[in-house]
Amino acid sequence: MEDLDQISIKIHGCLSFSIFKVNPGNGHVIPAISPKTWSEGNSHTLREDEMEEEIKAEFSNSGFSLDEEEVILRKCLTFCINYSLSPSDLVSSWEVYYLNRQLNESTVHDAEMDGFLLHLQNAVKESIINEEPDLHVYSNKDVDMMFNDGDRYAKEETIGTPTNKLYSHSSELFDSEYQQNGSTFSAGKPSDIVTPFGHRKEKFAVRFSINQPPTEENAKELEPDSEDDFLKKVESRGRCSMILHGVKLDPNCRYMYDRIEDRFNALEGRIKSYSRALILSGVHGELMDPSVASQKSMVSVGMICCDGEGHLNDNSILLQSSDEYSGGQWVRLDLQRLSQFSVFPGQVVGIEGNNPSGHCLIASKIIDSNPLSASADINLPSAKRQALDKEGQIDPSFSDKELSMIIAAGPFTTTDNLFFEPLTELLSSASRKIPQLLILLGPFVDSEHPEIRRGATERSFNEIFHMEILRKLRDYVEYLGDTVRVVLVPSIRDANHDFVFPQPGFDIRSSDLNDQITNLTNPGIFEANQVKVGCCTVDILKHLCGEEMSRNPSDGIPSDRMSRLAYHLLTQQSFYPLYPPAEDVPLDFSLAPDTLNFSVIPNFLILPSDMKYFVKVVSLGGRNESEEQVKCICINPGRLAKGESAGTFVELHYNGNPDTASVSVICI
Template identity: 25%
Template sequence: MTQLNELIARFGRSADDPKILGALEDLSKIYSLEAEELYIKWEQYAYQKHKQTVDLDLDTLDAFKQSIQQQMEKKASLIGGQPLSASSSAIKKPKALKPNVSSPSLFGFGMPKTPTLKKRRVEPSLTHQEDNSSPVMASADRSETFFTPSHRPENLKSMTSAAASPLLNNPDPGKVVDVLNLANIDPANGIDFDEGKRVKLIPFFEASKFNFRTMRQNLLDTADVLDEQIENFTQVIQQHYNIPANDIGDPSVQSQSEITAVGRIVPDSPIADGILNTESLALETSRLAGIGRRVQLNLGKVKELTLFPGQIVGLRGKNANGECFVVEEILQIPQLNFPVSTGTELQTYNESMENKPMKVVVVKGPYTPSDSLHFSNLASFIERINTDIRPHVLIMFGPFIDITHPLIASGSIPDFPELKNQPKTLDEVFTKVLAPILKQINPAIQVVLIPSTLDSVSNHAAYPQNMLDRKLLQLPKNFKCYTNPSTFQLNETFVGCSNADAFKDTKEIVKGGNTSLKNRFDRIAEHILTQRRFYPLFPGGIKKRKSHDQSGSVPWEHVTGVDLDVPYMGLTEFAGNVNPDVIIIPSELTHFSRVVQNVLFVNPGSFIRSSGVRGTFAQISITSPNLLEGTLTKVEGDEDIYLHNVWKRCRVDIITA
């Protein structure tokens, strides 16, 4: 597919104009952006400036061009006023995408407990790739890698000295850049350290089910899970629409009768090879309904749609010619119910908080710039946490020590002048450098740690991911290490957290009317709720980024994305078969807070952005559940059961770090 066709496929019919297409092509060439990258920047621009979809015309594109130019100039000023070039790209180690895991049961139920692998300490060895790219440390366990000064490449001496780098420039820390429910709710004051009262924190996941061995994925188990997903949604759709069993058919079989088919949206070719469109989609059936066959979809009669790879859908139509399934209607999958509490429980929580609001702060890594392993920015932030912000709960997402950090990927860990005994492993970098900073958090503040698949201190490099080991990391008892994803309860509020970027990885096909007018974040949030999983995409998103070594002469590709442990994907479903009150999914895209289908979605942004500047964090203020104020909805038919209505009594501030 040519670049012009890719631009039309991505930007839609409005781009099928010679002037508009020429302007888009110029932007792509001037700033060396592929069609997908340019489209993502366009959606970010539209949301930041207009909070909604805007018309694609020459005037808007001119303003869009100025916005991109300002971003480029800002990045250039951050690296000493020099223009950005390929040689300034950070050195990163290509990440090998490997299937993981052994055979379990389906969807998290009855999963066998398996022992974790014991760590083996190996002698350090340094190997070079045949293409003379960045040197990579070879080790049996990435958390047990050793580093010595003699192994550091000469061209990285300037980077290793960055351990003593000063604080990143942030002229306006604490500035509120976005607010949800500004007019209705005031920000919470935070915890009173003298009283010592804590929010009740209850996990809603079975930690033992995440304690499985990775890199043991079995194809039959993977097929069982993918098949079970379709069968489960078949039952949901059949019951919701009262469809007789005889009307659920095989879309791949030629028939003149209209049937209802349930299956998975798949591209007719690998996603990495081209741009998706309505002409390149197929429906994958289950083994029970269609022996797992795939059939081409004809979506010409559907006026509005939004589809993505891996989506489970219900379709009405027929396959009259035996070659394609002509879709007449896409059935909406019903939403899950919401969590409820009794009036007595809510009154207890209200009294424990003395009718005061609860404050929750959410921050997401990385916590160091790309040119150093210095945590001074995090240390200054924690000082603000203890003195000014004072949240009841602090939720911290990884990566805490990023395995793809240029210094770690190159095997060039710097010396830390403040330490007498230098760390020899990545685990020791955490315990000797990062842990002392985290321990400065006031013990009255409860801290929740959610790992990332890029965390060097995690034994699981795939999603879903086991929790970190609090004792091994030498953290105090006010720290709670939870799984990725995880669901937990803060007093009456159910919070779902996932550290997999579903918002950026989901590549949609959007067509028509009200669907196309919705903001992209809203559409993907609806997909997450409808598919009932924190990461509904399949296969996992893959992003390739071209980079260079320090000399700028050796290009290579860094592959990022989510490695899925498919046999354990049941662990990524919503706990308790209900929607959480709050869903927190950090994304590389623009920070946001939105209410979708009465669920609060929050993306706090990164603590330190890829450009090297300090980013943002989210501050969530939830008013106490007072039954007398009328903010809670009583469930019909029950005398003492109430919906939490967190989206009505919650304020979210996105604040610069």
């Protein structure tokens, strides 16, 4: 017997399958159909040599050549006999297998025959089950249970899991094995398969924290000892309000048809917006054309550009002004007189300096941010503002900005399998901590996962997403009740979603998930309990890190590099101010103006990145007495899974003050 997902037997030297059904009278397992029945029910009149010639001709007509002709034809003949296929049907099935595996060569190799056989088995099995829904396909798990009178899959215990019945149920709920409606499909792993993730020694260890979050000993004291304590803890926190800000992209929106005009308007709009804000501040006076020769000091606004395809350096910095002031002309920018600065391509800045020759603007000061107002808010039409709480209004009881969150970014499974063990562990932890908000950021079905890239999975990307992600989240919210919310943010690395940036949210009907799972655009801003949270899953920090040019940054600009990169996003008021974008970012400029830019500084800015996790409190404004300081907590939660090992996530408790917020980076 071969180690496959179904019971298999040997026929003519190749594998086939057996399907059984249960006799309702005595519970005995009886065969519903056998390979012999298939071959006898549709016997071929052609002799074997004639069939081989016909198979060879069909492959040739479809444009395929055979590498080891004799061996391949003999195996294909066996396939035709065992599965009652004509040579044309066999070649048609090969074409489907060829396309699904994304094979490049038109030569049929013997090494592909085992995979092709599995493809034929699955196709025939599905057709039989569709014709007779009362059939049950028995897996190795079922057979093991019959003989051993027990479950072959052992449940893994999580360190620190309480022993009372309530938490035992929580642990079972998010264990690695799942079944639904009697289906034999299992998302878990057999007990005899121990992954590197299962071998990890440190579980839920705190890697970094600020403002002294509860220690492990204190946390145990806070855990409820009974079901009544658990219910009181859930009820005391209550359901957080939820408002989406900005334009909600339609999941079926038209994209990747942007024109040069769209690109020009998007860039020109950023420069004009910055210019208007600088004029309204009344600090720097009238703006001038930077390309006009002048011995006097002047203030100009433009976008930092690079003269060439390389990185910025002292001799390649250009300033492109707006069409209104200079017709969009470029002028060389000299920063030699500045002892400190930090610039990158696409950054919109104000430059104070002079242009003696008309060919080079000599800067004496860079104005990298406009005055900010702490009371600023997003004033959008009601059609663009969606309240997602049950009553359709904000709960008036939330007068204080208090919120508890758990934040995690994909991938949610390790690279050696598609078991999604890190996600299971995360939900198990969240079911004990009971945060008001669980924020999950893609990728969920990572297009860079080895098995996804090879096409080695038999399930579609949507099936993986619904079975491994949505089903577990549905169990999570159903177990904890209406007090918890989940926010899903897609990624351009999601194989089951649109490859475009900005990116619409997942097309999931909220009614199916009790309005507890919110699908946010990428990027997007939402408000929970009057706490504004901005999210973007494109790795802008990594992209800016490779393009930024700085010199002793200070005077309001953070010297720490991660804080400085986050500071740039806040001062530019854009989730992706870099231009031109990185090569792997499918930026659509027709969608960018309404979704990439934001007009208010959020309380939290979540920026998942491949770079090391961090939590930074970034301050803006406050450079003069009339300007109030605004603070934003910028978070990179890291990746929940890193290769074959565990990653990190963030646990956060916010009480309205960024300086006293409790934030912990925890290793899964």
